[in-house]
Amino acid sequence: MTTVKQRANAHLPPKVMSTSGRLTIGFVGYGRVGKSTLLQALLNNKIDLSKRKTHPTSELHVVSAHIYKCSFPNTPCYRSRVNGNVVPALCGFPGHELNSMVLSRDVSFVDCPGEVQFASTMLGALCLVDVIFILSTATGVFTQSPSFELLAAANILGKKVVVIQSMIDSTNETRGMQCIEPLIIPISAWNRTNINEVCKVISDISVEEYDDHSPVGMLIYSNCTEVDQESGDTILTIYGRLLKGTFKQNQRLEIRPGAVSLDEDGRPKCNPIIIELTSLESEGGMPTSGSLISVKAAINYDLVGNLVTDMTGYISGDVGSLPDVFSALEIKVSLLPFMFNPYTEELEVTSKILENEKLLMTIGMLSTSATVRKVMDNAVIDFAIH
Ligand SMILES: Nc1nc2c(ncn2[C@@H]2O[C@H](COP(=O)(O)OP(=O)(O)OP(=O)(O)O)[C@@H](O)[C@H]2O)c(=O)[nH]1
Ligand SMILES: [Mg+2]
Ligand SMILES: [Zn+2]
Structure with missing residues (x-):
């Protein structure tokens, strides 16, 4: 940690454990699909199965880690460690016990809340990250869940997506046991199944030049x-x-x-x-x-x-380089045909946007309420922002 001109009383609040690396990955998905538990598994923290009930996440949690790879050629051995923890020295895998582990990726994770009342926080976080990991439980049907909306949002933003099918230990079905291209990784954070695969994917992801x-x-x-x-x-x-x-x-x-x-x-x-x-x-x-x-x-x-x-x-x-501030916007929208209603847990046909309708608008990470002033042709909508 480099501090330029450190001041007294300059403590970080606990929700930011550390800051770092250029690749930033966001964990998104509906509530209770195992996002925070996967993060714990990736940070190599012990998952206490005697306390299976976790607290829902309510705000963004940012933490950074290093991914290490075995120096033995063409081996699938990876380790991840939260920054500041002891670096793994040797692989230890039979046959390459004496091969060293080398740093292959410096990464920051953003764990998002999944409960519906924090939806704007999760949507906002999509703008903060390079790659979006969408989690959906192995027992749920991906296309009938809010993951479908998240996938659409990620596409609109042009972000890379990795789909994680979580909690495969809780289903007997084998359909999700193999990793599928394009990336769908079945995991169990509890049993550490395929955590190595997740590390490999993180290690291999290419990101655009900054x-x-x-x-x-x-x-x-x-x-x-x-x-x-x-x-x-x-x-x-x-x-x-x-x-x-x-x-x-x-x-x-x-x-x-x-x-x-x-x-x-x-x-x-x-x-x-x-x-x-x-x-x-x-x-x-x-x-x-x-x-x-x-x-x-x-x-x-x-x-x-x-x-x-x-x-x-x-x-x-x-100073002087930022865009102007607006209080009214004209926006071209394309509505998703269906939306997941978290209260009925059903997919519902999206209703048309109406004049004078009050909407929650999330632009980047900023969320604000807005009133529709006029709906024009070609789905162009005039909003007044509050
Ligand atoms: N069987 C099984 N349960 C898991 C696994 N991972 C997490 N869980 C359980 O699923 C519940 C929710 O896990 P969390 O990691 O808190 O889920 P989350 O997606 O972060 O939840 P929110 O923060 O509310 O969005 C907890 O009771 C976990 O113990 C897994 O691999 N297998
Ligand atoms: Mg969570
Ligand atoms: Zn190895």
């Missing part, structure tokens, strides 16, 4: 403020993914839409916030694009502190 030379552009997924006991300053910490560019020393960042207040006519007004970084945390030196990072800045609390609440979905970047 753009390190453009102005800095960062997508924020979490933020908090705290008071520095020594100086009395208010410290703003933002957690995000550096989508492009490379940080410089004494980086100045603009955050948009910024602090929202009401103007004299009661209309929302957005005031971009400009911060000068006091510290920056990332693994492996100065962060380059693709890294998940946290940055800290002393802010004038009287000016912006009480206006800054949840910055999830805000964007941040070099």
Whole structure:
């Protein structure tokens, strides 16, 4: 962990265990399909089967790991370790006991909540990651589950997808026991079945070149403020993914839409916030694009502190380089023919969008309510954003 100008009282909140690597993988899927348990298996954490009941995940959980591969040629031996844990030295597999394990991938995982009330958090996270792992239980039918919607969303975003059929220990059917191309991996996190295969896939995934030379552009997924006991300053910490560019020393960042207040006519007004970084945390030196990072800045609390609440979905970047803020949008939509209704657990025909209808809109990681002002031809819809 490299810290540029570390300040006192600069602790990370517990939900961010560490930050790192360029490849970021999101675990998505309906509630209770085993996303968090697979993450535990991949981090090589012991899964306590005496406490089979887990808590539903309610917010994004970001953690990074290293995948190691056996140095013996053409062998399927992989290990994964949470960053900071002891590195596996030797393979130990019969025949290659003395072969060393070499680092093959530096990866960050984003574990998403699956319960329906957190749907916008999960959808937002699709923008944060390079590759989407969609989990669906071996007993469920993939095409009749919300996984179908997630697959459609991943396609729209042009993201790579790996489908994981979880909990194969709980079914006698053998249909899911073999890995299928394109990637469908049957697993049991409890029994560690095919966890090696998952590591292999993570290790082999190719990702597009990152753009390190453009102005800095960062997508924020979490933020908090705290008071520095020594100086009395208010410290703003933002957690995000550096989508492009490379940080410089004494980086100045603009955050948009910024602090929202009401103007004299009661209309929302957005005031971009400009911060000068006091510290920056990332693994492996100065962060380059693709890294998940946290940055800290002393802010004038009287000016912006009480206006800054949840910055999830805000964007941040070099001052003057960010796009404009809009309060009305014209959007071309293509509706999915069917939607999974989590309350009836049935696939239902999607209803048409109506004028004056209030909708939850998720753009990037930002979710907001919006009213349909006008539905035009070619499925073009005019929304007013609140
Ligand atoms: N039989 C079996 N059960 C599993 C396996 N993996 C997870 N489970 C159980 O399934 C339940 C849900 O697991 P979680 O990992 O919390 O599921 P999740 O998808 O993270 O759930 P949310 O965070 O609510 O979306 C728990 O009771 C787990 O013990 C598995 O491989 N086999
Ligand atoms: Mg979970
Ligand atoms: Zn080996």
